[in-house]
Amino acid sequence: MKKVNKIVMGVLVGSMLLTSCSEFGDQNTDPNRPSNPLTSGLLTGAQRSVSSVVGDATSVLYAQHLSEKQYTEASRYQTIYFNFNDFYSGPLMNLQRIIELNTNEDTKNDVLSSGSNENQIAVARILKAYFFASLTDRWGELPYSEALKGELDFSPSYDSQEFIYTDLMKELKEAAAQINVETAAVGGDLLFQGNMGSWRRFANSLRMVLALRVSDVDPQMAESNFKEAYAGGILLVDFMYPYLGEANNQNPWYGRYLTRVDYAISDTMYDYMNPLNDPRLPVFADPAANTGTVVAMPYGISNAEAGSITNAEVSYLGTALRRQNAKLPILTIAQLEFSLAEAALKGWVSGSAESHYLAAIESSFRQFGVYSKAGYDAFVAQPGVAWSQADGMERIGYQKWVALFLQGFESWAEVRRLDFPVLIPAKDALNASKLIPVRQAYPTTERDINTDNYLEAVSRQGEDGLDTKLWWDVK
């Protein structure tokens, strides 16, 4: 009996030991996800996220380009906390990984199928700067130099907006210089299709825009960067996000109108454009079903008031701008010409402010497909539009606001900086101050799990609400 017992135990234990219990071969290797990254795929992923910047709706409401038709809470500043985590863990982390894989001696030779190391790094740095610029104009101080380190730093501290802007200019300058058109272009580049020269022009153009943004608070940094970037060569055509005629990569406004009619042309926009017979208005807005003409939706009224206006009464976003594959602007020639007009006013560049101003309007007309010589001439001849050196900033402010239609974040930033147009806050504002937000509050995860650094940033920057002005917003 004992023998049998021992034999059975022996077989059991022995067989266990023989197969070596701890050995499982490659059973725990994930068959569902690749472990070797294709950096061109990471770049495509990051570039697809540009859509969440250029397709944003809330900022379009802040800028009062559009009004909400029924549920008007977003136009009335109900949301205080906005989430930036998706930008960090999404495109920024992809870009950071591209830079790491192209820098690390162990991996840099494995990723050459996606372009030369220097070009991959340069494009990643430019896009990183683009995303960070968009973020800092929303939140101000940000985790920046300590961010994106993964498990090495789960409590990144915040950098001041001044530090961030200074570094963004440096990054854009160095990245533009790092581009080498002689070596292999980047792959997976849906924005410029691997045209490295265009990336350099975009880097310079973005740097101009950012330089101008800080012109009120740090004129020296602004001027030197603006001039240098301009001299390096800027975009020659509008830089647009190329949506496709398919649901996975469609224009977000198309999706918003697929089943609903939530956004109509705002009375603010309409009341400015309509008296000037602006030919862009019928592009911005469709005719109302009831009247066949463009009818505005009042901005910022209560749900009850808004709901009592029937759907057939107002004009929705123009059909051409919300086609499934309609492109959305990332950075336009009109934007750059307006910037140059301002720079000319400041004496930073040669040429007259007026000529840049007119070129900007012409570019905008072309961008929206309404340019005709006669129409353009008639438009710019009107007293409210025609250049006035004395009211130069006001002219620029209003026309830039129109030209930046649907470029929500950029338009909102420029309204804050230029203080033109003069926008009236939502009538039934839901936020405590009832003022138009001048920033957005940090995601609550920062408050809850990056508490010390969050509190430090808040103590430097001011209350974490919608009313705390950013560093560059000094006027």
Added chain:
Amino acid sequence: MKKVLLAAFLIGCFVQLSFAQSRIISGTVTSSEDGGPLPGVSVLVKGTTLGTITGIDGEYSVTLPEGRNVLQFSFVGMISQDVVVAESDAINVTLDPDVKALNEVIVTALGVSRDERSVGSSIQSVDGDKLSAVRESNLVGSLAGKVAGVQVIGSSGAALGGTQNIRLRGINSLGGGSPLFVVDGTPIANDSFSPNNDAAGRDYGNLASDINPDDIESVSVLKGPTAAALYGNRAANGVILITTKKGNKKRGLGVDINQSTSFENVYILPNYQNEYAGGYTQDFLTFKYDPAIHPESWASFDGQKMLNYAADESWGPRMDGTPVRHWDSWLPGEQFGEMRPLVAQPNNVRDFYETGITYNTGVSFSGGNDQGNFRVSANNISQTGVMPGSSLTKNNLGFNGSQRFSDKLDVGINFNYTGTSATGRPASGYTGRNPTNSFNQWFQRQIDMERLRQYKNPDGTFRSWNIRSPLDPRPLYWNNPFYEAYENAPEDSRDRVYGNISVGYQFTPEFKATGFVRTDFYNQKIEERIASGGLDLDFYGMSQRFGKENNYELLLQYDKNFGDLSLSATAGGNIRNNTYDYMYEGTVGGLSVPDFYNIDASVDRPVTDTYKESKTVRSIYGSASLGYKSTIFLDATLRNDWSSSLPVANNSYLYPSVSTSFVFTELMGSSNFLSFGKLRLSYAQVGSDIDPYAIAQVYNVGTPYGSFPNLDVPNTSPNPNLKPALSSSYETGLDLRFWNGKLNLDMTYYRNDNRDQIMTLTVPGSSGVTGAIVNAGNIRSEGFEVSINGTVIQKNNFSWDIAVNGARNFSEVVELAEGITNRQLQSAYWGMTLNAKVGEPWGTLIGTGYKYAENGKPIIDEDGFYVQQQNKDLGTTLPKFTGGFNNTFRYKNWDLTAFIEFQAGGQFYSVTKMFNNYSGLGEETAGLNDKGNPVRDAVDAGGGIRVDGVLEDGTEATRYVDAYEYNSSLFGMHERWIYDASYVKFRELRLGYNLPGKLLLKTPFHTANIALIAKNLWLIHSNVEGLDPSEFGSGANGYAYFESGQLPGVRSFGFNIKLGL
């Protein structure tokens, strides 16, 4: 069962032969419990070693030598009797049970049946026939309130086989955790196919519902890791051990038939206001005829009163009978152009739902002899739900058999098949697919449901109440609810097989080895669709899951008595392989051919997802139980697991348990009052691993852009240094039996420390990842459980038995990772979050609330709106107390079972209530204010809702706020929508009648019982009107801390016939 086992045992031990002869005495030994024959009773001629044991039929025959005249009848668990032999050679004896000596044999870990007295940890057992008096088809649902420490988070009967979640002893891991289900030793999957968190969707039920309740002999609930240490890492949250019915040689061939038919109706709906129609203001809209856009024939409509059809709220005009153009008067048909009075439709929502019918029919055949036994069962459930167009069919087949090939070799087989298919399982949660969501959150109160019933126009287009305008009949926000029910009905089917084959060899009476091969697999297919022509883009999506678990086990058992010492030891080894394959395909951009529901119809590149998973766990384990004089028992177990999903360096982990039980009444004199008492004490550890593929960096494959592939760095960083989590538990308990078992009292105190949890920590997204997998923390569960069973009255014709149980559990987050004081577990709609906060109970609700002044009154602004405070603790989701109360009455042939379940405490967030008020549907949004004026009248006309509070400067103030504005301002004011989840629910009622034997004589049946049954009879108490707090199982992923678009509560009545052949 126990008798047969014990008999076998006794045969081995006590058979003795007798030689001397004088008289032969024979007779039958029966039990006083049920009057049945007792096999295996030892019959000893007192003062000699002569004797015998009774046979299968309880009969014995013994030789009584000269000079001896006393026979001693003894049987384990029965009081021994000495019988003096007089004249008669036939002596029939009835033995009484000895409560003091033996309680019940219960099934413990590894399926080992043990005398309850030797078990040193808390195991509560429920007999199959006591599981559900009303034929609840989901085993998990029937455990609610029946076992102390079990919390069941059910789902509405409207969900048609929806998920029922189970928690044992609160929360033992950050993610909640569910116990392991084991059927006859075979671990089976209990995954739930219900939408995660706030992702609304359809609930396709949990896998444990595949078990046929009619096949269950008993369920043992092994709570906490103590009793479960031998089941390995998945048992950290306890084990639900199910033993199925076997054939029985005692009864010979038996046939049982069990049929029930029940009718379900919607029971619980919110109270609606019936004063105001749809719209945003009380003014009627007026139709203005415009020849430029309207047909000429519409000229006569000019000036007619209209409603705001595009609104999905009910702040509109008073329903005072004014003739108006209703929505359908703009649609083609004979009602076109009609003006009808605007009147209330108090029952419109209820009218939408139908009476569901469930037919549940089962039949089983069983039999056995000395060599073997078998049981075959078949069950069919055919059900139509309360949601129009919903139906479900479930078929079960079961086979249990064992055969003895020699004295030593036996072979057993257990096979179970379940086939389920359903159409139109309703959507839950905040989605357009869920009509209940619309009725309770976004609707117009004056809608006549009958007019929606015709949801198609003659040309095939669909009709909705929510038209955009008279000229534009397309729906704006909501489809017709009947369109949703009939056109968008999903289809699903599942085939499931589980079971095992065992070969046992009894080397010696003490030593046995058994090998098992076990399997459990299922193949599930779900097809969802959105029909062409509705509000949303048409769509077809299909998912297929194949999950499989195989176990190969070798178990050695050794039992021997050494004088006063008894030893029972086991050793085993197991290899477990899990594989899982998942495939999903969904159309993108619509269907190229309308109503062609196929992936080939995808306009754009379809979404596809394929996923496969493989995991192996190897284990060896052993246990030893030592008993001394049936008084003190000591148990110890040891197990080592090797898991393929952990890093090689850390993939081996060893964990022990020890327990002891002390039957102190053995040392006391015989007492009628306290007939049995046992003290138990135990300590155990259980190690846990993790799902595969969490330890190495990989990249997510995203949606491509044209021909550009898209890769992304995952949001969770992997951890190559993970180690197993370890939970330690302490338990002590006292089991007392009074008056020979008339009153039984079991009490248990426990504490689990769940350390080094493998958790995905939420980290600041600015680090580049939002989650990190770490080993950290300690979740402590502590609690107290009591169960009382007793016989209140026992007379000849009448008896009344009660069973009460209750449990108090407290799960605290003792620590998280270093420097982390809070972890967000989930976030619900509109900013409410569920958290694990250090130093607080697991499941803290955090959201926006009132700001209170020092005097405790809410602070309001000048206009009377509440000032909000962000990031406020709003309570905890776990209930304080759970339990149940069962009454069974018997009077002559009648039996009545009434079962009440209850829960105290626990908070939840109701999105339904929030929007029920926001959109002016709820009763609270209408009526009069304290001035006697309608709250919906303008404030300057005396209307408005009264708000009392304190202004920012500290002065008390009363304001009247416009009702619409008031309710809008409460959107996202989570504190207002947090409710206490306490409830008392009359869950089951059964009134049965056993047909008397005389009647049955003329029939082929041995037994026949007819019963009336009722389920969810009455929600006796709830602190939230219009919702059932016990039914958050769907759509909450087991966390059950909020509801949105919860399906209505359902009540069912029916009858049940049980026949035994």
